[in-house]
Amino acid sequence: MENKNQSGAVWVVAELKDKSPHAVSLQLAGKARELANQLGVPVEVVLLGDQVSEAAQVLIASGVDTVYLGESADLKVYQSDVYAEIIVSLAREYKPEIMLLGSTFMGRELAPIVAARLGTGLTAHCIDLVLGEDNVLDQQIPAYGGLISILCPVKRPQMATVAGGVFPTPDPDFSRSGNIVEISVPENMENRARVVEMVKEESDEQPLEDAQFIVAGGIGTGDLDGWHRLQDLSHALNAALGCTRPVVDEGWAELETMIGQSGKMVSPQFYLGSGLSGELQHMVGIKGARMMIAINNDRKSPVFEQVDYGIVEDCKTFIPLLIEQINKVSKDKTL
């Protein structure tokens, strides 16, 4: 859209969870504050929903200067056409320099639509954002055994998505003041992909984000049978079970359990990775772990450069052996 000489604000497209700002939106507000201070520009947020002015106050307390607030019953749940149209019109009017969205289900669908309509670049699932030369945003992603920085040198805004947990959640300061700019939401906006139902489901699996102990597996687990052994291990340790992308692609585990750049970011006390090679896309998701152990049959596997303890064994035979030993110890304890 516009060229780069417009010194616009740093924007976050906020998302709601129930009536409160989503954790990732607050984390992005915190990061946006840091970038905006360096640029000498304000932090601005687009917040769309139904009766959400309290959420706007929380965003202001988290470092936001201006909230563009769109409130309407039509905005109660995310609707791609409607949300994209409002965000695109606002961006055309106010010309932000940077626009950040969470790598949430919403962000992953909405961000590319908005970027294509604005004719600008969008970087997926960044693990860091740093202002570089000429205030171009260095958008870092893990790839091919290293970190790659993606730049959007000419088009504006510079757009990126970031997963929850990449940046810390700022402590809210409710003495901060900010502006709320109410935007008028036209009636009967075009809505060709209408969300007709949004349903919450309870899961009985231990959520990865809160887990203190995590067992994770990669494609080297071997097969579905090997994967079930890993599941047994996670139960024996009362740990949550995570995985890498190839495991999701194989259909052994759900996308929800994927750890890494485009999945969950976790900080357990203890992480045991089995049959995975240490791909950075996965490893960046657990860099906050206190202790890390890896099992892989190749002593030269890059995973061993990234953990505290290494075990060179074929996980197909080693995992059952380990479960046996754990059960023996647990049994001794209960006797």
Added chain:
Amino acid sequence: MKIVVCVKAVPDPKEADKIKIDPETKTLMRGDVPFVVNPLDKHAIEAALQLKRKYGAQITILSMGPPAAGNIVKECLALGADQGILLSDRDFGGADAYATAFTLAKGIEKNGEFDLILCGMASSDGATEWVGPQLATFLRIPVVTMVNEIHENADREWLVKTAWEDGYRKVAIRLPAVLSVARELNEPKNLSFSGIIKARKKEITIWSISDLDVSPESVGFKGSPTIVGDFGTLETGRNVEFLEGTAEEKAERLVGILIGSGAIG
């Protein structure tokens, strides 16, 4: 019904960890990793084949890539698609997701009318998830991503289901539309011998930049808003200690460490 399925030739994900950046020259070392059909795209093809069996459909496979990606398109024809198009030109090289979606959209426009476009929700190598929604945006049609159920009907408004945070959503989408599909949608079938024989007779069409209504500035590297900057390394600050001995001894030591960290006991 006219269906276009967009596919991508990707390095085999099972061997993708062999692809590295040379830290000295900062170039990509591909090794001998073979190209395969992007795994999620197979679910898009299967969805198209199921619709074809029910309603009858003309399925076009569309891909952008080097000439070698033609083999991938042929493989999709052997699965039961009717027509294959490969967009291949030096000018298309170095495209980011935006330029890729733009070029695919131009290819779809040239191919003519369509009712539905299907694609895998992400590629195993780029993994941005942007191409489906951006393709829809360039074609000015609606999109739903992460589709895991399709409830089609004779009307032009279909109901689709997708995963959503802590649950799911159902979306009524008007055709023509783009659906980017998730693995849970279906179980792709393997190549059959008769499919391979039939596909031998099918020719794929190759379109270069002169076949599309685009300028060289709008495609490939030149048409990409994003560029790749520096490569760096990620320091973990951890030093590995290998547990040695027999498998039993290693397991015993590991159990000791687990007890120490509070995971057992």
